[in-house]
Amino acid sequence: MKITNKQNLPAPLVALLARNYYSKGSSNYSVTELMSPPKIRRLREQYDEEMEVDVTKLIASQLGTFMHGRLEEKEVEGYINEERIYANINDVVISGQIDVQKQTPDGVVIIDYKFVKAWSVMQNKDEWVTQLNVYKWLVETVKRTKVCGLQICAIIKDYSQHSNQEGYPEAEAIMIDVPMWDAVKTESYVRERLEMHRDAKVSHDFGDELQACSDEERWMKETVFAVKKEGRKTAIKLFKTMEEATELATKEKGYVETRKGEYTRCAGDYCGVAKWCKQYQGELNESA
């Protein structure tokens, strides 16, 4: 991957940010790779040399990585920091690096640090639940140790003391309990994802079209119809259908504004391979 420096940042900072801290050890797939769409992984592998990212885009993720690195150094009795655990399924090795394992008389509590914005913790983050449950499965099946709890330690980067929004985090850092799955559910998930990735690899090797990313994987934002009124900044109400919106707009003597939905991950190129993706490029061509 080529790293650009469009803002002409100082070289030492660029060198620091451009360092690749990510490692999946000697495994075929990391837990996060397993969870991400197979298509993205294949395209990233194929276009690795052509992919380009500006160094400014690495700041957020690297700050998290630096914090992880420093936390790893802090050894405290009863806690295991940053342990990578490997599991072998059908000769394919998957691994997960667990930030913290807190030992208690009832078993281990798995804790994952997240360096996030406040809105992240105000939403249901299904991927956090999945990730921690796969870690739980790794600890239970590989280390044969009972896991009695899963927690996210969310460190809020943009915390505002004055916010009064509903569900806003009450401090700069909070602990969030994550529901636990049973081992059967998690193992089924792991095996299913693994097969998806392996099938995608075969299709890719053979030059076949890759399985399309789902709406969820593309972070789909649906089209909504906002009922607005002259002299008012915000919409009165948002609707999923034009009919409903028109009905209210007529009643309120307002008007309807269509807020077109989009695939946020693709449109923002958060995957890094949007320009090589036939699925997304095909849609762009269709709508052009």
Add this chain to the structure above:
Amino acid sequence: MNPHDLLKLNVNGHTEEKNGLTYLSWAWAWTEALKADPNAVFQVHLFGDKPYMEVNGTAMVWVTVTMFATPRTCMLPVMDHKNNPITIEGVTTVNKYGKEIITKVDSFNVNTAIMRCMTKALSLHGLGIYIYSGEDLPEQDTRKPTEVEKEEVKEMVTKTIQKVASATVGDTSDPSRELFAEGMMKYCDICLNEDALKSYWKANENQLLELKASHNDLYKTVLNHFTTAKKALLKKD
């Protein structure tokens, strides 16, 4: 002689048919093994003081044959003359003359299983591998096999070859990789549909990654062979 030559050896004159299965003579197979590699050895695995592993009340024997400094392990259930696993405790049946017969694991059937297992492990080194490709075929059946059955046979062949291929993981020497590549291409040719082709490719994912890293040109040749075969199959369909 090398592992490659063992794959090519014709064993047809040294087999016998029993209850629908084809068996290779263990004595002949071992003689050939020693000719190929005078240092060949085989080891029968012990489980406690027993030469078999208990699996749900039945017995499974394990044998490792080491040839050309490479150990390859195989397992085989201890079976009766109908090729059903024999229970350790024993089962009493009444024969057509009204006599009670007790069938259980004994020294005779364990010994038979061990020698068959040794011969099977030799096949992982290449000797008579094609015999095992059809080990579960309904050979007493004289009608012509259906297309579905033919596919099942091919699938079994593929699975057998996967076993051979898996035995070469981690060995990136030229002869081993060439053997692997040749095996891949050879058995690609017997795949009857795209799914079989892909499943075979997928099953050998790790060796293919190794091949790509260590012998990229050879990898490309194998890949090209598969993609050409896939196109031909799609055209045929």
